[in-house]
Amino acid sequence: MTPLVDIRDLRVQFLVGDGAVQAVKGVSFAIPAGRTLALVGESGSGKTVISQTLMRILPQNAEITGGQVLFNDPAKPDDAPVDLVALPADGKKMRQIRGGSISIIFQEPMTSLSPLHTVGDQVGEALLLHRNCSKPEAKELTVEMLRLVGFPDPEKAWRAYPFELSGGLRQRAMISMALVCRPSLLIADEPTTALDVTIQAQILKLIADLQAELGMAVLMITHDLGVVANVAEDVVVMYHGEVMEQGGLRDIFGDPRHPYLKGLLAAVPRFDMKPGERLIPLREIKQDRSALKRPEREAWPEGADDRMLTIEHLTKTFSVRNKGWLARGSTQHLAVDDISFDVRRGECLGLVGESGCGKTTTSKMIMKALTPDSGTVTFNDRGTPVDIAALEGDKLFRLPPQGAVHLPGSLRIAEPAHDGVRHHLRAPGNPQDRHPCRTRRARHGTDASGWSGCAPSAPLSPTASPAGSVRGSALPAPWRWSPNC
Numbered sequence: 001m002t003p004l005v006d007i008r009d010l011r012v013q014f015l016v017g018d019g020a021v022q023a024v025k026g027v028s029f030a031i032p033a034g035r036t037l038a039l040v041g042e043s044g045s046g047k048t049v050i051s052q053t054l055m056r057i058l059p060q061n062a063e064i065t066g067g068q069v070l071f072n073d074p075a076k077p078d079d080a081p082v083d084l085v086a087l088p089a090d091g092k093k094m095r096q097i098r099g100g101s102i103s104i105i106f107q108e109p110m111t112s113l114s115p116l117h118t119v120g121d122q123v124g125e126a127l128l129l130h131r132n133c134s135k136p137e138a139k140e141l142t143v144e145m146l147r148l149v150g151f152p153d154p155e156k157a158w159r160a161y162p163f164e165l166s167g168g169l170r171q172r173a174m175i176s177m178a179l180v181c182r183p184s185l186l187i188a189d190e191p192t193t194a195l196d197v198t199i200q201a202q203i204l205k206l207i208a209d210l211q212a213e214l215g216m217a218v219l220m221i222t223h224d225l226g227v228v229a230n231v232a233e234d235v236v237v238m239y240h241g242e243v244m245e246q247g248g249l250r251d252i253f254g255d256p257r258h259p260y261l262k263g264l265l266a267a268v269p270r271f272d273m274k275p276g277e278r279l280i281p282l283r284e285i286k287q288d289r290s291a292l293k294r295p296e297r298e299a300w301p302e303g304a305d306d307r308m309l310t311i312e313h314l315t316k317t318f319s320v321r322n323k324g325w326l327a328r329g330s331t332q333h334l335a336v337d338d339i340s341f342d343v344r345r346g347e348c349l350g351l352v353g354e355s356g357c358g359k360t361t362t363s364k365m366i367m368k369a370l371t372p373d374s375g376t377v378t379f380n381d382r383g384t385p386v387d388i389a390a391l392e393g394d395k396l397f398r399l400p401p402q403g404a405v406h407l408p409g410s411l412r413i414a415e416p417a418h419d420g421v422r423h424h425l426r427a428p429g430n431p432q433d434r435h436p437c438r439t440r441r442a443r444h445g446t447d448a449s450g451w452s453g454c455a456p457s458a459p460l461s462p463t464a465s466p467a468g469s470v471r472g473s474a475l476p477a478p479w480r481w482s483p484n485c
C-alpha cells in the first residue's frame with residue numbers, strides 16, 4: 001500500500017560558525033496512512049529536525065542537503081506524490097499542506113498559542129486560512145472541536161485566553177488548533193513530556209480517540225518508551241541522525257536487535273526492578289569532576305546531626321483574584337498544607353505528586369523565594385541549625401549554597417550555556433557578591449541547566465524534560481561527588 005509519507009535518504013545540516021552540524025544523515029522510513037508511528041531516540045538524535053522538515057519550518061541556518069519527503073494526499077488520490085522538500089517553504093502549496101493536511105503539536109503549548117488572542121480566535125484562524133468558511137461557520141466548527149477535545153464548557157473555552165487555562169487544557173487547545181482542519185497527518189513532538197502522568201494519560205487517550213474518529217496518521221515523537229508501548233503500532237529508533245532500527249512495535253520491543261536499542265530498553269525503569277537496582281546508562285559519560293569539588297573542607301563534625309534539611313509543618317496559601325467582569329474580591333487557595341520531611345546527607349529524596357499539588361511552591365519556600373505562612377525550613381550548616389525563614393539580606397547569601405532549582409526556561413536564549421551557569425552562581429541582588437566557585441569551574445559543570453554549577457547540598461527537580469538516557473547520567477552524580485554536603 002502507498003504510504004502517506006515516504007521519507008527517502010533525508011539529509012539535513014545546520015550551518016554553525018565556520019562548520020556544519022549533520023543533524024539528519026540519510027534517514028528513510030515511511031508513515032502509513034491512519035497508523036501511529038513512534039519516532040524514538042535520545043536527545044539530539046534528530047527527531048525534531050525531521051518533524052520540522054516535514055512541516056518545512058526548519059530554522060534559518062538549516063539546509064536540506066539531500067533526499068525526498070513524498071506526501072500522498074488522501075484528499076487527492078489520483079495526484080502524483082508531492083515532494084515536500086522540493087516545494088518552496090513559503091509557497092502557496094506548502095502553506096496549504098502546513099496546518100491543512102499536516103499539523104503539529106509541540107511539548108509546550110505556550111510556544112504555539114498567542115497570549116493576546118482568545119482560544120476561539122486562534123483555533124478558528126486555521127479554519128479561515130485553510131477552509132473556505134465564513135466567520136459564523138468557523139465559530140461553530142471551533143466550538144465543536146473544543147467539545148471534541150474535552151473542554152467541559154466549549155463556549156466558555158472559545159472566549160478564554162490561554163493563560164486562563166491549566167497546562168492540560170492548554171494542550172487540548174493546541175490539539176484542537178492542530179486538528180480543526182482534519183489533517184491526514186498529526187505530528188506530536190513530545191506532546192506530554194511537560195505534563196504529569198494523569199494528564200499525560202488523558203492527552204494520549206484523546207489523541208488516540210481523535211485519530212480513530214478522524215482517520216489520521218500520527219507521528220509520535222518521544223523519548224519515553226512507555227508512551228511508545230502504549231500508543232505506537234510502528235517504531236523507528238534514531239541515534240545521532242541515523243535510523244538504527246525500525247519495524248512493528250512487538251518486533252522492536254520483543255526482540256531488539258541493535259545494541260543501541262537494547263541499551264535504550266535497559267536504561268528505562270521497569271516494574272520488576274529489585275530494591276536498590278540501578279538503571280544501566282546507555283554509555284558511560286566520563287567527567288572530570290575534580291574541578292567541581294569545593295575547596296578542601298574538614299570532615300563532617302563528629303556526632304553532628306546528618307539531616308541536611310528539615311522541613312516542619314510548612315504551609316502556604318495564595319490569594320487568587322476572582323475572575324469575570326463583575327467578580328470582586330479573592331479566594332484563598334491552600335497550596336501547601338502542613339508538610340514535614342527531612343533530607344539527610346547524601347540522600348536523594350523524591351518529592352512526587354501531580355500537577356498543582358505544591359511541589360514547586362515547597363521548593364521555592366526552601367530557597368526562600370516564597371515566605372511560608374507557617375512552618376520552618378532548617379538547614380544544617382555543619383552541625384549548626386540555621387532557620388532559613390529567619391535569614392535576611394546578606395546572611396541568606398553567605399550560607400553555603402543549599403539548593404538549586406531547575407526550571408525548563410532557566411537558560412537564556414542569548415547566552416552560551418557556560419554563561420548561563422555563571423549567571424546561576426551570582427548571588428541575587430548584588431552582582432559583586434559571587435559564590436566562591438569560579439566560572440572556569442562552572443564550565444566543567446555545564447549540564448544544560450546550570451544546577452550542578454556550585455555543588456548544592458540539595459539540587460531540586462532537575463530532569464523534567466531530558467530524555468531517559470540523559471536523565472540516567474545526570475541524576476546520581478551530584479549526590480556522590482560532594483561527600484562533605
Ligand SMILES: Nc1ncnc2c1ncn2[C@@H]1O[C@H](COP(=O)(O)OP(=O)(O)OP(=O)(O)O)[C@@H](O)[C@H]1O
Pocket residue numbers: 014015016021022023041042043044045046047048049050059061223467
Ligand atoms: N537551530 C539549530 N542550530 C544548530 N544546530 C541545531 C539547531 N537545531 C538543532 N540542532 C542540532 O541538530 C541535532 C538534532 O536536534 P533535534 O532537536 O532534532 O534533536 P531531538 O532528537 O529532537 O532531541 P530532543 O529529544 O532533545 O528534543 C542536534 O545535534 C542539535 O544540536
Ligand SMILES: [Mg+2]
Pocket residue numbers: 047048049189
Ligand atoms: Mg526534539
